[in-house]
Amino acid sequence: MADRRADARYRPARAALRWYDGHRRDFPWRAAPGAVADPYHVWLAEMMLQQTTTAAAKPYFEKFVSRWPSVLALAAAERGVILEAWAGLGYYRRAHHLHQCATVIARDYGGVFPKSEEALRQLPGVGAYSAAAIAAIAFGERAAAIDANIERVLSRLYRFRGSRAELLAIAREVLPRVRVGDYTQALMDIGSGICRFRSPLCLACPFVRRCLARAAGDQDSLPVRVGRKSRRRLYGAAFVMVRGDGAIFLRRREDRGLLGGMMEVPMSAWRGDAGFDFLGDAPIEADWVLLGGIRHSFTHIDLGLGVYVAGVSGDLSGLMGERDARWVALDCLGGEALPSLVRKVLAVLGDSPKRGVWGAKPPAKKGGSGGIPPKRVGGWEKSFRAASVATRGVASKRKRPTHAPPERQELL
């Protein structure tokens, strides 16, 4: 038999924890050093951080904790209000799961999160990674969480090119018996700040002398990347209806699918053909004016939208058959569950892009309060009135964006 010590895989826990004690990042969802983390905070953060940067999630986390200090408070909130608070963060299915999960915790667990990885895994929106992360960070359970950061660190450390399941086995093998939560977050911090996707700072890494990829010089090729499909290009039109008092018509999208449950202005179908009859999909007959266009990229769709606007009057009750439809005053748009796509559409009506719907601050600048809708909007209505007076002049003078549909003179 071979000597067990000679075969033992390097365990990074000691070095990781020592590094963590001196270099840990400070986040609002993290407990103070040595303190016990709040499971509600850990869970909420993990839901927000799925495929999302810490900079983007941070202001949302602070807003949520401020508005709903406990999981019971969150469970008592209306779904639409949660969607409004989530607006701009993306992957809106997470907001639905968030509410569902809070309801389950309130109803089945008396407002107390379960501790075990297995029980957590059963909750809506909690997958293999999140269950392990919450169990380890909030409860100190010996659960091995592997996110993109930890996968990168371990893949390079062991120069590993195998399957995810094999990596999980390795992660469990080297998991420490104490301070599992700190260890997990240490690997995340090292992965984020040192063992970066590109230009890793190996000389600052606590594992520099143990890292097999570093020794071989192939750290840049790890972990093995999976090829991504290119986006489909689709085209369509958005129809902004403005009532005499300046209110805009919004409706709620279906719960399922893209932007599920979020508010929108009516839109045409989205097709691969950039020149189809968009106005045939208009919600009502009106003097639609093409004001401009926007581009927006989703995970799997590259979308170009022409933005049409029309002043409307008379009996508009027929529109109210739409799901959760309503007329919203301009200064109330910030309180609606408007995804970034729709905010971008509405920004075309203002002379200062983004300003009209996002408020004074443009969205998501370097860790700022991006994505948090303002309470007030300014200077927007006047410029829209000027634009609507100019009508066709505005439409023809505006530069057509690359992927916007061509102007259809015969229909204008």
Add this chain to the structure above:
DNA sequence: GAACCGTGGCC
């Protein structure tokens, strides 16, 4: 297993 699901930053 593969497709779907947002958004903003970086190079």
Add this chain to the structure above:
DNA sequence: TGGCCAAGGTT
């Protein structure tokens, strides 16, 4: 600009 990335989960 276009491609890639990020504390992934669900169907």
